[in-house]
Amino acid sequence: MPYRAPVAEIRFVLDRIVGFDQVNGTELFTDATPDTVEAILLEAGKLVETEIAPLNKGSDQHHSRLENGKVRAAPGFDRAYAAIRDGGWVGVASSPDYGGMGLPFTVSTAVNEMMASGCLALQLKPLLSQGQIEALEHHASDALKALYLPKLISGEWSGTMNLTEPHAGSDVGALRSKAEPKGDGSYAVTGQKIFITWGDSDLVENVCHLVLARLPDGAPGTKGISLFMVPKFLPDENGNPGQANSLKVVSIEHKLGIHGSPTCVMQFDGATGWLVGAPHGGMAAMFTMMNNARLGVGMQGVAVAEAAYQHALAYAQDRKQGKTPLGATGIIDHADVRRMLAAMKADLFTARAIGLACAVALDMARATGSAEWEARAALLTPIAKAFGTDVGNEVASAGVQIHGGMGFIEETGAAQYLRDARILPIYEGTNGIQAMDLVARKMMDGGAAAFRLLQEVEDHARDARSTQPDLAGAVWNAAEALREATEWLLAQDLNDRFAGATCYLRAFARVLGGHYHLKAALADPARLPLATVTIKRLLPEHIGLLAQMREGAAGLYDLTPDLLAQ
Numbered sequence: 001m002p003y004r005a006p007v008a009e010i011r012f013v014l015d016r017i018v019g020f021d022q023v024n025g026t027e028l029f030t031d032a033t034p035d036t037v038e039a040i041l042l043e044a045g046k047l048v049e050t051e052i053a054p055l056n057k058g059s060d061q062h063h064s065r066l067e068n069g070k071v072r073a074a075p076g077f078d079r080a081y082a083a084i085r086d087g088g089w090v091g092v093a094s095s096p097d098y099g100g101m102g103l104p105f106t107v108s109t110a111v112n113e114m115m116a117s118g119c120l121a122l123q124l125k126p127l128l129s130q131g132q133i134e135a136l137e138h139h140a141s142d143a144l145k146a147l148y149l150p151k152l153i154s155g156e157w158s159g160t161m162n163l164t165e166p167h168a169g170s171d172v173g174a175l176r177s178k179a180e181p182k183g184d185g186s187y188a189v190t191g192q193k194i195f196i197t198w199g200d201s202d203l204v205e206n207v208c209h210l211v212l213a214r215l216p217d218g219a220p221g222t223k224g225i226s227l228f229m230v231p232k233f234l235p236d237e238n239g240n241p242g243q244a245n246s247l248k249v250v251s252i253e254h255k256l257g258i259h260g261s262p263t264c265v266m267q268f269d270g271a272t273g274w275l276v277g278a279p280h281g282g283m284a285a286m287f288t289m290m291n292n293a294r295l296g297v298g299m300q301g302v303a304v305a306e307a308a309y310q311h312a313l314a315y316a317q318d319r320k321q322g323k324t325p326l327g328a329t330g331i332i333d334h335a336d337v338r339r340m341l342a343a344m345k346a347d348l349f350t351a352r353a354i355g356l357a358c359a360v361a362l363d364m365a366r367a368t369g370s371a372e373w374e375a376r377a378a379l380l381t382p383i384a385k386a387f388g389t390d391v392g393n394e395v396a397s398a399g400v401q402i403h404g405g406m407g408f409i410e411e412t413g414a415a416q417y418l419r420d421a422r423i424l425p426i427y428e429g430t431n432g433i434q435a436m437d438l439v440a441r442k443m444m445d446g447g448a449a450a451f452r453l454l455q456e457v458e459d460h461a462r463d464a465r466s467t468q469p470d471l472a473g474a475v476w477n478a479a480e481a482l483r484e485a486t487e488w489l490l491a492q493d494l495n496d497r498f499a500g501a502t503c504y505l506r507a508f509a510r511v512l513g514g515h516y517h518l519k520a521a522l523a524d525p526a527r528l529p530l531a532t533v534t535i536k537r538l539l540p541e542h543i544g545l546l547a548q549m550r551e552g553a554a555g556l557y558d559l560t561p562d563l564l565a566q
């Protein structure tokens with residue numbers, strides 16, 4: 001079943017659900033008119049359907065590989081990457097000062113979703129470059145910007161993100177990589193990094209590594225970490241790739257999925273690098289990149305869900321098996337299969353709406369400088385990442401289920417979506433870490449950003465009561481329950497909050513799902529059945545989730561390691 005780019009659906013979410021017109025209404029983004037956005041999405045969709053999606057299966061079977069210290073990309077990636085590069089797709093949201101299109105991040109997010117649906121393994125490459133571009137735009141010196149940004153934005157060079165070390169995963173502050181000043185403004189960077197996505201490739205002239213390392217006077221923990229630009233080839237006096245730097249790919253990991261994406265162990269042996277941002281300010285600089293990437297990964301979840309849903313729907317429309325009590329023979333008519341398809345479609349819509357609402361908030365914060373928009377984006381980022389990637393897995397898993405035994409057989413392609421999706425809740429901060437971020441850092445405002453958003457949900461539900469009393473009432477009640485739960489949460493100590501964080505985050509996503517689906521039903525009556533499924537069948541999940549959240553941590557620790565081992 002070939003992937004079809006869901007341009008009309010994305011447009012509906014942008015125009016009718018998340019208020020993209022506000023972005024276009026700002027001075028910064030006047031050029032992002034509905035017609036321009038439509039043209040860009042159609043063009044990107046065509047590229048994905050014709051050049052990118054056809055490579056997905058092949059790149060799963062013929063992995064990228066390490067040959068004589070160099071990474072060779074999967075067959076066909078050279079042509080597809082060239083199409084991405086030449087179309088200017090890396091720099092959709094990047095600064096026009098350095099060759100970017102200067103369009104809203106929301107547009108880039110929608111384009112990225114389609115590319116990741118087409119081939120997640122390949123899309124990771126431009127995604128990491130985009131994160132690096134943003135980090136450099138915000139934190140690098142003018143000299144570094146002038147040298148690196150044009151090449152990264154044009155896609156001639158690509159970027160990587162080097163945080164993880166064998167003993168420093170979620171706890172980045174434990175890293176041991178070191179940077180020694182060389183006395184000429186550059187630094188010698190030494191250390192080993194693991195799990196580095198697209199750590200090398202033959203698709204680009206140069207690979208630019210952003211590496212977290214500690215200066216000699218760096219304090220222990222995250223406060224003493226600095227960020228360095230460490231290119232594979234040192235730029236010569238004309239800014240072209242020159243002498244090879246002292247770094248290498250040690251190996252490529254053998255993985256469950258995304259086989260087309262080379263996940264590298266990198267060794268830096270006194271490699272020359274340049275400081276990005278202030279000394280010991282590496283985490284702040286890296287956070288720019290990680291926030292971009294967190295939403296990007298959340299949308300990868302949406303992307304896999306879209307592709308897996310299309311695949312499963314096509315199979316369900318075709319496969320005949322048994323008879324329903326009403327006499328139909330297609331599996332799509334069995335109530336349980338219909339239940340699965342309905343939940344898949346409903347959650348796909350919710351996850352996409354949360355992700356695009358987060359992107360709109362980021363654009364609005366940038367265009368207006370408003371602290372409220374900034375807080376909205378910060379609040380939605382962990383929800384978009386964790387819920388989007390959970391939905392990616394759940395939909396891909398349901399997709400296998402709908403295929404029956406054929407789902408477990410590689411030839412249908414359903415299994416690849418599930419294998420590929422499994423990394424999404426892990427990298428870019430595990431979903432557990434996202435949930436903790438939501439209930440701790442994102443609540444440091446006393447819950448103000450959360451309460452503002454819940455007020456909007458309740459106001460909308462109140463207005464909708466005259467047309468959809470049942471659905472609107474259910475959404476209002478759920479938002480109110482979440483408001484009370486948030487007040488309870490804020491009164492707890494940190495470990496009790498952490499114990500309930502994952503349940504709280506999902507309950508929040510459920511309430512947002514009810515809100516967005518209610519909006520959809522009001523905007524388009526054809527969407528009422530899906531909204532009804534969402535609000536009557538999926539939204540009630542928040543009740544159990546919030547009850548679990550209120551249990552706090554104590555009961556979990558009563559289950560001691562000894563008892564767990566019994």
Ligand SMILES: Cc1cc2nc3c(=O)[nH]c(=O)nc-3n(C[C@H](O)[C@H](O)[C@H](O)COP(=O)(O)OP(=O)(O)OC[C@H]3O[C@@H](n4cnc5c(N)ncnc54)[C@H](O)[C@@H]3O)c2cc1C
Nearest residue numbers: 161162163164169170195196197263426427428429430432
């Ligand atoms: C395919 C792939 C690509 C990757 N790409 C990159 C990349 O490009 N660059 C890069 O730097 N890294 C990359 N990573 C690394 C990835 O970001 C880490 O694997 C991830 O952050 C988790 O770290 P960890 O594997 O050490 O797990 P751990 O940190 O050991 O976590 C193990 C478990 O413990 C939980 N846990 C850990 N700490 C806490 C805590 N404080 N509170 C509650 N629970 C906790 C986690 O949620 C998880 O469930 C990649 C990994 C993979 C597999």
